Amino acid sequence: MILRAIESQDWEAFHVNDEDSEAARLSDIIYPPRSTDAAQKWAEEQALKEKEGHDWMLAIESLETEQVAGTIVTYNSDQTNGSFYYGLAIFRPYWRRGYAKEAIHLLMNYFFNELRYQKVNAHVYSFNKASIRLHEHLGFQLEGRLRQMIYSQGSFHDELIFGCTAQEFYEQLGQSK
Template identity: 45%
Template sequence: MVSIWVGERVRLRAREPTDWEAFQAFDEHSDAVRNAWRIEPPMSAARMKKRMAEEAEQDADLDEFSLVIAAKDGNAPVGSLLTHGADRVHGVFLYGIAIGTPHHRMGYATEALLLLLRYMFYERRFQKAEARVYSSNDASLALHRRLGFVEEGRRRRCHYAGGRFDDEVLFGMTIEEFTERHA
C-alpha cells in the first residue's frame, strides 16, 4: 500500500527543524510572499531555526495542520500548505498553499492540493473546501479554476501590498464536485 500523503511528484510531510534554510530562502521572493500573505521583516537564521524547531514539536491536529510540500525525489521542501477554519458542524474548511518561487509551474501545487482534498473529504468527512486568493495572484486564480473550484464571492479591496489594494476572491469546492472531477 502507498501512503495517501505521497503523489508522483510530491510528498506531504511534517516540518523538520532542518527545513529552516529552504523556508528562509522562499521568504527572499517578495512578490511570492505578497501573494500568499504579507511581507514581514527579515528573520535571523537563529530565529528561523527556533521557529522551525518549535513547529516541528507541535502536536498534530487532525483537521487544522501545516505541512511541508516536499519533492518526492530528495524530500527537499518546495512549499507548504495549511488547513484552518475547520468547521466540523458544517463540514467546511479553508486552506492556504504556497510554493517557493524556484519551484513554480512544476505541478507541485496541483498535486499537493489533490492529496490534501482527498484526505479532508474521504478521511475526515468534510463536505466543502474553501480558499481565498488575492486578485493579483493570477497563477493561483488559474490553478483553482483549473482544478474545478467555483468562484463564490469577492471581498473588495481588503488586501494591501506593494502599494495597491487587491480584492480577495473566495473559491469553493464540494466533495461531489471533487469526486466528479478527480475520483
C-alpha cells in the same frame, strides 16, 4: 511529492523562501527579515507543535530533490459542518511544476475520503492570476469577492473566495461518490 510534518532541519528552505518578497506577496504579507537563529527556532517550534483538530501546517516535499517545495496549511476546519479552508505557498524553484495542483488534490482527497469533510474554501488575491487559473482548473467555483481587502505594492486589491464541494471534486476527477 509528499505532504509531511515540518522538521527542524527544514529551517534553511523556509529562511531562503522568506527572503523572496514576490513569492510572499502572493500568499501572505511581506514580513521583516528574520535572523538565521530565528528561522531555526521557528522550524524547531513547528516540528514540536502538537497537531490540534484538523488545522495543520504541512511541508510539501519534492520526491525528486527531497527538499521542501512549499507548504499547505488548513485552518477554520469545522467538523460539524464539514468545511475547511486551506492556504498554499510554493517556493519559487518549484513554480509551474504541478506541486500546487498535486498538494491540493492530496489534501482534498484526504479531507473528503478520510475525515468526512464535504466542502473546501480558499482565499486568492485578485492579482494572483496563476492561482485563480489553478482553482478554476480544479473545479472550484468563485463564491465571493471581498473588495479592496489586500494592500500590496501601493494599491488595494480584492480577495476572491473559491469553494469546491466533495461532489464537485469527484466529478472533476470523473468519479462518483
